Amino acid sequence: MQLKNILLPGKVSSKRIFYLDFLKAFAIFLVVVGHVSAETLIHSSVNINWLFADFYSTFAKISIPIFIMISGTLLLNRDYNFKGFIEKRFSRILIPFLFWGSIYVIFSFVFGFTEGKVPDYNSVTSIVSFIINMFLGRPGYLNHFWFVWMILSVYLITPIINKWIKNSSFDEVKYFLIIWLVTCVFTTFKLPYVNIDLRYFAGPLGYFILGYYLHNTKTKLSQNNYLWTAVLIISTILKVFMIYNNSLIAGSFQGIDYYDLTTVFQAISLFLIFKNINFNSNTRKNITTYFSEGKSANIILSISIFSFGIYLSHLLLFKLLWVMNVDFASMNALVSIPILSLILFLVAWVAMLVLSKIPFFKKFTGAI
Known part of the structure; x- marks a missing residue:
């Protein structure tokens, strides 16, 4: 059997x-990486080990803006009707979300997955409240599920924003x-x-439109990978030391918002670096062709297709290790975070590959 048939869920x-x-x-x-490094940041004192975790976490925080930007690139300036779009997108999100959410809830009742949040088993109201908070991704319950509700809110407004994009000039997009x-x-x-109340312009919608803009713009400035590599490095270093300094003063981890300028410039630079490597003829024959053809391309494509399923499922093993009282905070963060992250990542990916080959479970992989 060809590797492509193993890695990919049917026709692509x-x-x-x-x-x-x-x-x-x-x-x-x-x-x-971000979820693994958070254990050290939250549960250990500010020291050199903590600083390594700070670096990993800071760089990893680009991931959510990047996902939103990719969605904007793929969904804006397209032809579709509101009903069809909502039905297609919501089913792709909600079906795997409800499945994996149920798995987490069951495991939480059995193993106590949450950080101190447990229901009163003698109260139906308490149990129902616990389950609802798990699905809502409340802090202390199942935090990473917040992304699901955020992306659904973006999808709700996408048909409206799409009409605006289709009937607007590029200058109007830049104005926004x-x-x-x-x-x-x-x-x-x-x-x-x-x-001046600017809240209507704030939030993930900016990243959504930014992705569309960066994908469709082509200037000497946007194609200068030396510049954007420098911007990525500088913004990351600034952010690492801002978090370190704030946390040192506060005595506990103090994160930085997704809409902080350092995060914005990290996301812009990483997006353009990947785009430019793909389209720059000077590098295409060596770097890009290696990844865009053959086995490497199939692996990358497979991971991309199953990314939502990986997102929903990867914390299962991590939380099992947490329940087993594995002391992540005492480990050497420089080495343990990337190794543990890679293990969790590969386990989640392989799980999606296996489920995709079973007809009933295929729809729970979040394959897109």
């Missing part, structure tokens, strides 16, 4: 954009993004809104 569209699949595969690995960046300035420096 030939219209896929490879650099987006590559970017999505990289981003889902960063999600795992400029105002969105202003809201990010407010977020970064904690500036007051004064008398």
Whole structure:
């Protein structure tokens, strides 16, 4: 049997954009890194080991903006009707979400997955409340499920934003993004809104439109990978030390918002770096061709297709290790975080491959 038949869930569209699949595969690995590094950040004191975890977490935080940007690239300026779009997108999200959510709930009752959050088993109300909070992704219950509700809210408004994009000039899109960046300035420096309420421009919608804009823009500035590599390095270093300093002062982990300017510039630079490697003729024959053809391409494409399933499922094994009282905070973060992340990532990916070969379970893999 060919490797392609093992890795991919049936027929795959030939219209896929490879650099987006590559970017999505990289981003889902960063999600795992972020969740693993969080254990050290939250449960240990601020020291050199903590600083290594800070670096991994800081870089990994790009993953969520990247996912939103990829969605904007693929869903905007397209032809579809509202009803068909909502039905297709919501079923792809909700079916695997409800399945994996149920698995987490069952495991939580059996193993106590949550950090101190347990229901009163003598109260039906308490049990129902516990289950609802798990699915809602409340802090202390099942935090990573917040992404599901965020992306569903973006999908709800996508048909409306799509009509605006189709009937707007590129300058009008840039106008929106400029105002969105202003809201990010407010977020970064904690500036007051004064008398201008810019909340309508804030949030994930900015990343959604930003992805579409960056994919469709082609200038000397956007194609300068030396520049964007420098921006990625500088913004990451700044963010690492901002978090380190704030946490040192507070005595506990102090994270930075997804709409902080450092995160925005990290996301912009990483997106453009991947895009430019894909389209730059000077590198295509060596770097990109290696990954875009043959076995490597099939692996990357497979990871990209199963990325949502990997996102939903990867914490199962991690939480089992947590229940077994594995002390992640005492490990050497520099080495343990990438190794453990890779193990969790591969286990989740292989699980999706196995489920995709079983007709009944295929729909729970989140394959897109």
